[in-house]
Amino acid sequence: MLKSERQAYILHQLNIHNRVSSSWLSETIKVSEDTIRRDLQELAETGKAIKVHGGALSLSFSEFNLSSNHVYGKNEKQLIARKAISLIKNNMVVLTSGGTTIIELARSLPHTLKATFISGSIPAVLEYSNHPNIDVIAIGDKVSKNSKITIGADAIAKIKSLKVDICFLGINAIDVKHGISDDDWDVAQLKKVMTESSQKVVALAISEKIDTFQPISICPLKSIDYLITELDPGNPRFDPYKKNGITLI
């Protein structure tokens, strides 16, 4: 097998699997590991692969790693925030959960928007209160260290007593079978009552969380009206969700 042929094969495997190990390549192509190693070195020098201890990674793999953005997926979240804001009209009463996506939403609100925001997320409330035309209601209770939102019976009772126009949930997992799910019991309880206290429910998620699920169920798909990700709403991945009556944005 020719050298260039071999390297082309390695690149091909990289594109398929996003990763290769030297030992596996050596076995498969039946050349010594030293040869593979030299190949990988060349591919790395010409910028066609990323060499790591034990093998190599595809270039697309490092895009996430080297993103100097301190907040993971910040651009994606800002895009999601902009889409979400298009749903908010003047004089609406809005209920929101916590999470970094919601914080991004809070920061991106136009200064002209006049609305009432209700939340138990301390950082979100702080952001909302920086907007001059927005009335902010904080939901009180014990503050969870992990999520910085208020959790407990008081918070749940308060949310139950509401019936707001629209509710934005930053979610951790959603799939067709289980609906929205989470891994924190307290947070899940809160989100559950939030969906019940809103006319419209909007789920915000970066695309990585689509088609994943977690142990604690929050609500089925049919409780959700809108799903917002950073992807194009026409993406075929969303077809099963659309069939369940969800509007993609």
Next chain:
Amino acid sequence: MLKSERQAYILHQLNIHNRVSSSWLSETIKVSEDTIRRDLQELAETGKAIKVHGGALSLSFSEFNLSSNHVYGKNEKQLIARKAISLIKNNMVVLTSGGTTIIELARSLPHTLKATFISGSIPAVLEYSNHPNIDVIAIGDKVSKNSKITIGADAIAKIKSLKVDICFLGINAIDVKHGISDDDWDVAQLKKVMTESSQKVVALAISEKIDTFQPISICPLKSIDYLITELDPGNPRFDPYKKNGITLI
């Protein structure tokens, strides 16, 4: 599984869940916990994650620290905060108002202190929640734009239902004739019920506010147990206050 691949996976999980535990990762990836620990250590050293006992946290969650831009009279307020902290013992339940002096108090709390803090001040609650051993209760209601504290009937009712060990008030004006006074009606109402719901009341003020008064009265001198300023407690300015039974610190 390659080492760098594994670390990328950890980061991925971290960015989805905002936190991961070493034991869970060890089970999921099927490597020893020591390996996970070393991975987390490397990720922490390169600033891609925050290592904590038992696992790691996403960077985005540490972004909630407020920029401590220049606060007027910061050194004085730090001194006041240190004096105030000497009054807090383990397992106490503490009620605090808002204001920059209280924020300074919140930042200066020792990490070993174990106590419950209750407040309607959003920035203060956020600071409290960064302390691992402190339980935080947020008081909910409408958030005042000026002071970033919750005001209204709900907040007042909630405070009235309490009887805490000690209450710290950041105050705007105090003199012998009028006691503590303020210029914001809502804030004054809150502080008034706070004094009534506490066994001990501590007033925090930089010395400029001593012997001044404002339109809305909060409580007379006799409702106050301690007065803390940046000055020496033996200062003769304080003699009239001491005569009213207040302990200077």
Next chain:
DNA sequence: ACAATTCCTGCAAAAAACCGCAAAAATCCG
């Protein structure tokens, strides 16, 4: 205060990388 986790340190085995060298293969050139 006590039991259970988790962390750290040193160590040893396995895996991978590196280095130099030499044989084999390909290329070049008169």
Next chain:
DNA sequence: CGGATTTTTGCGGTTTTTTGCAGGAATTGT
């Protein structure tokens, strides 16, 4: 074609990296 040169490849020995494990210290939760 023949010989010199370059490239490629594999191999042995050494160094570095990675990983798991055992113990004792530190931390956490109850």
